[in-house]
Amino acid sequence: MKTNSTYNIGLSYDENYERGPEFSGTLPELAEINRGLPAYSFFGKKLNSPLGVPAGPLLNSAYIKLYADLGFDVLTYKTVRTLRIPVHPFPNVLAVATSPEQMMPRGAKPELICLPDDSSPLEQLSITNSFGMPSRDPQTWQEDVAKARAAIHEGQMLVVSVVGTVKAGGTLQELAEDFALAGEWAKQAGAEAVEANFSCPNVQSGEGSLYQSPEAVGIIAAAMRKRLGSTPLILKMGFLDDDNLTHEVVSAAVRGGANALAAINTIPANVRTPEGVQALPGNGRLSSGICGAAIKPAGQAMVKRLLETRRALGISSSDLTIIGVGGVMTAPDALEYLEFGVDGVQSGTGAMWNPYLAQEFKQLYAKVDSTVSAR
Numbered sequence: 001m002k003t004n005s006t007y008n009i010g011l012s013y014d015e016n017y018e019r020g021p022e023f024s025g026t027l028p029e030l031a032e033i034n035r036g037l038p039a040y041s042f043f044g045k046k047l048n049s050p051l052g053v054p055a056g057p058l059l060n061s062a063y064i065k066l067y068a069d070l071g072f073d074v075l076t077y078k079t080v081r082t083l084r085i086p087v088h089p090f091p092n093v094l095a096v097a098t099s100p101e102q103m104m105p106r107g108a109k110p111e112l113i114c115l116p117d118d119s120s121p122l123e124q125l126s127i128t129n130s131f132g133m134p135s136r137d138p139q140t141w142q143e144d145v146a147k148a149r150a151a152i153h154e155g156q157m158l159v160v161s162v163v164g165t166v167k168a169g170g171t172l173q174e175l176a177e178d179f180a181l182a183g184e185w186a187k188q189a190g191a192e193a194v195e196a197n198f199s200c201p202n203v204q205s206g207e208g209s210l211y212q213s214p215e216a217v218g219i220i221a222a223a224m225r226k227r228l229g230s231t232p233l234i235l236k237m238g239f240l241d242d243d244n245l246t247h248e249v250v251s252a253a254v255r256g257g258a259n260a261l262a263a264i265n266t267i268p269a270n271v272r273t274p275e276g277v278q279a280l281p282g283n284g285r286l287s288s289g290i291c292g293a294a295i296k297p298a299g300q301a302m303v304k305r306l307l308e309t310r311r312a313l314g315i316s317s318s319d320l321t322i323i324g325v326g327g328v329m330t331a332p333d334a335l336e337y338l339e340f341g342v343d344g345v346q347s348g349t350g351a352m353w354n355p356y357l358a359q360e361f362k363q364l365y366a367k368v369d370s371t372v373s374a375r
């Protein structure tokens with residue numbers, strides 16, 4: 001299959017892990033693309049810009065290095081666990097036919113058809129991804145996180161995404177301890193901030209819907225805060241359409257000691273081939289997460305809800321940082337999020353198919369009004 005992404009969607013996850021990323025272009029001169037940018041700080045550290053890559057596209061230190069060299073300034077290492085977990089069967093990424101209207105969650109799960117390739121124009125490219133949050137064993141990923149930390153440049157930050165693993169018959173407190181242990185190991189390995197994934201729709205075991213439970217959010221955040229000390233803690237959220245629930249979840253996150261919320265994760269949909277066959281093989285994989293162009297309005301609606309909730313609760317941006325994710329395919333998309341008032345913005349699908357997005361964003365960001373940039 002033809003692919004234009006740094007992650008080759010025609011190869012297995014393990015092949016991409018071992019051989020990737022695929023990139024044969026010229027790297028930008030960082031000093032040049034960072035010149036004239038407005039001052040920006042993230043968790044108190046001076047960064048070159050507020051643009052980052054969320055958890056997922058950067059499988060390991062080789063991917064972190066490439067995207068650091070390309071000028072993305074917040075680099076999130078794909079979610080790891082306290083134990084080795086294999087990946088879902090191939091394929092793991094497929095382009096899909098959909099629209100922003102269809103991907104605004106409203107009750108029934110959208111029914112989508114996959115596309116034969118990823119040749120849609122970037123502004124319209126939407127994909128499904130389904131990996132099941134695989135993890136190398138902790139020693140392997142810890143050594144690799146240390147390499148990733150060594151690969152980033154001045155004015156950049158390494159975040160490591162972690163998830164706890166639900167055990168049969170286990171309690172919420174045990175799950176929280178597993179999240180906390182993963183976070184502590186990530187910190188020891190070199191993470192400057194730790195992100196807890198509360199929202200992966202591609203697992204069936206319960207880790208994927210934690211963001212909808214104020215109790216789970218509060219208990220897990222508190223357990224992680226204890227082990228992380230002063231290291232910033234980001235919680236990765238999915239889409240919520242209920243203001244009261246959002247209020248409760250945000251309050252629980254703050255009480256638990258979280259420093260930031262990143263939203264949104266992918267939005268679940270049923271994906272079939274044009275012949276009507278389940279597109280991704282295996283039990284529980286008719287439904288998988290959608291990301292890219294079509295989820296931008298959902299991502300924006302969610303960050304607006306989070307910003308409004310933060311205001312209503314009287315919480316400052318330094319006490320709760322909000323990071324906008326979802327459908328940032330172009331530089332103007334990233335700026336749109338910043339104009340809503342988010343404190344950071346990240347691109348997953350867009351950065352995979354357009355590695356020059358950071359360079360393009362910085363050209364635009366250097367010219368923006370200080371009301372957008374001075375946060």
Ligand SMILES: Cc1cc2nc3c(=O)[nH]c(=O)nc-3n(C[C@H](O)[C@H](O)[C@H](O)COP(=O)(O)O)c2cc1C
Pocket residue numbers: 054055056057078079093129131133161197200236264265266291292293295325326327328346347348349350
């Ligand atoms: C290939 C791929 C893998 C992903 N893996 C993870 C993951 O391991 N953990 C996580 O929290 N989110 C994961 N995500 C979700 C992204 O972090 C992001 O929330 C989502 O893709 C929406 O952003 P986008 O529209 O810019 O892609 C993944 C996304 C992609 C495209």
